[in-house]
Amino acid sequence: xxxxxxxxxxxxxxxxxxxxxxxxxxxxxxxxxxxxxxxxxxxxxxxxxxxxxxxxxxxxxxxxxxxxxxxxxxxxxxxxxxxxxxxxxxxxxxxxxxxxxxxxxxxxxxxxxxxxxxxxxxxxxxxxxxxxxxxxxxxxx
Amino acid sequence: xxxxxxxxxxxxxxxxxxxxxxxxxxxxxxxxxxxxxxxxxxxxxxxxxxxxxxxxxxxxxxxxxxxxxxxxxxxxxxxxxxxxxxxxxxxxxxxxxxxxxxxxxxxxxxxxxxxxxxxxxxxxxxxxxxxxxxxxxxxxx
DNA sequence: TTCCTTATTGCAAAAAGTTGCAATAACATA
DNA sequence: TATGTTATTGCAACTTTTTGCAATAAGGAA
Ligand SMILES: [Mn+2]
Ligand SMILES: [Mn+2]
Ligand SMILES: [Zn+2]
Ligand SMILES: [Zn+2]
Numbered sequence: 001x002x003x004x005x006x007x008x009x010x011x012x013x014x015x016x017x018x019x020x021x022x023x024x025x026x027x028x029x030x031x032x033x034x035x036x037x038x039x040x041x042x043x044x045x046x047x048x049x050x051x052x053x054x055x056x057x058x059x060x061x062x063x064x065x066x067x068x069x070x071x072x073x074x075x076x077x078x079x080x081x082x083x084x085x086x087x088x089x090x091x092x093x094x095x096x097x098x099x100x101x102x103x104x105x106x107x108x109x110x111x112x113x114x115x116x117x118x119x120x121x122x123x124x125x126x127x128x129x130x131x132x133x134x135x136x137x138x139x140x141x
Numbered sequence: 142x143x144x145x146x147x148x149x150x151x152x153x154x155x156x157x158x159x160x161x162x163x164x165x166x167x168x169x170x171x172x173x174x175x176x177x178x179x180x181x182x183x184x185x186x187x188x189x190x191x192x193x194x195x196x197x198x199x200x201x202x203x204x205x206x207x208x209x210x211x212x213x214x215x216x217x218x219x220x221x222x223x224x225x226x227x228x229x230x231x232x233x234x235x236x237x238x239x240x241x242x243x244x245x246x247x248x249x250x251x252x253x254x255x256x257x258x259x260x261x262x263x264x265x266x267x268x269x270x271x272x273x274x275x276x277x278x279x280x281x282x
Numbered sequence: 283t284t285c286c287t288t289a290t291t292g293c294a295a296a297a298a299g300t301t302g303c304a305a306t307a308a309c310a311t312a
Numbered sequence: 313t314a315t316g317t318t319a320t321t322g323c324a325a326c327t328t329t330t331t332g333c334a335a336t337a338a339g340g341a342a
Contacts, residue, residue, distance in 0.1 A: 017289060017338045039328080053292050058329060060290095074215045078299085079328085092262050107259060111252035115271065118248060121233050123273035130256065132264035158308045158319060180298080194322055199299060201320095219329085220298080 003030035007069060014067065024048040025060050026069065026084070035073055035081035071127045075100075088126045094134035103130075144171035148210060155208065165189040166201050167210065167225070176214055176222035212268045216241075229267045235275035244271075 004026035008018040024045040029036065032044075042057045061082050064070035071085045076093055088105035105126050112123050145167035149159040165186040170177065173185075183198045202223050205211035212226045217234055229246035246267050253264050 019290065019338070056291060078221050080219050092256065092260050094262070095265060101260060103256065103260065107255060108252055111249055114248060115233065115244065119233050119242060119244065120276040121235070121273040122279055123271055124236055125272040128269055128271070130264055130269070131266040132262040135261040138263055160320065197321060
């Protein structure tokens with residue numbers, strides 16, 4: 001409740017509105033430390049907002065991502081998951097066992113700068129998932 | 142035809158089979174320099190293999206990706222696209238106008254090594270899309 | 283408080299992607 | 313070349329995600 005309240009002025013400032021649906025979805029994201037699929041968000045948010053629709057959840061998650069309040073992530077199965085945007089990080093995931101670890105953005109910072117100067121682009125997103133083999137699964141290879 | 146023929150032994154060696162469907166889909170990927178969506182692949186491959194199913198296209202693209210013959214890519218709309226795996230590269234895409242450019246893997250190589258030593262993971266995939274603002278769209282900001 | 287504008291939602295239909303299963307056909311073996 | 317094994321396909325049902333549109337309600341202004 002409080003967690004999502006702080007986002008209201010951010011939305012207002014951009015001409016958007018705070019709604020019970022957005023409150024509930026932000027609340028769910030805030031209080032889950034991990035990536036959630038749209039249907040996971042739906043199930044949890046539904047308990048706070050009767051009549052909530054899955055279509056609204058999909059649209060809201062996309063909306064929050066566009067406005068920098070949530071981060072989308074491709075975790076490898078082709079489906080999007082989301083999390084609250086509170087700290088910059090990336091992920092490394094094992095192709096074999098699915099094990100996953102976080103990587104500080106700091107580690108990629110110099111590469112981001114190199115990319116920017118080489119391309120002229122100004123990079124905005126920083127939530128990438130890299131794939132590989134974890135230490136354990138390398139042994140089995 | 143010839144392009145896809147060369148993949149036959151690779152598949153055989155792993156206990157898989159070359160089929161008209163896989164031929165056609167590999168042919169389509171080989172002769173299109175760009176990322177294709179499953180349905181784009183379907184439309185083109187269908188002309189060579191009557192009766193080809195969309196389900197088969199989805200399964201085949203995933204199969205080719207798992208075996209390193211094709212590269213899947215998340216281009217930002219949440220949908221997967223594919224291309225033939227012939228050279229290592231990445232992409233930078235503009236969040237505003239959609240403009241996209243290729244980036245040599247070389248530019249990220251040292252970062253990949255840093256990631257590997259920091260995490261203990263052995264990175265396998267190298268086909269990442271970074272997002273930002275292109276030079277033109279930065280001016281409009 | 284009341285009114286007005288329009289951003290947002292729910293609904294329902296459509297599109298995209300996945301899956302179980304029986305029939306088919308690739309290809310190794312003899 | 314004929315045979316047997318089983319990887320692969322098509323089909324159809326199902327799940328997930330997207331979209332158009334009319335009804336609703338957030339919140340600025342009076
Ligand atoms: Mn994350
Ligand atoms: Mn590519
Ligand atoms: Zn592993
Ligand atoms: Zn641009």
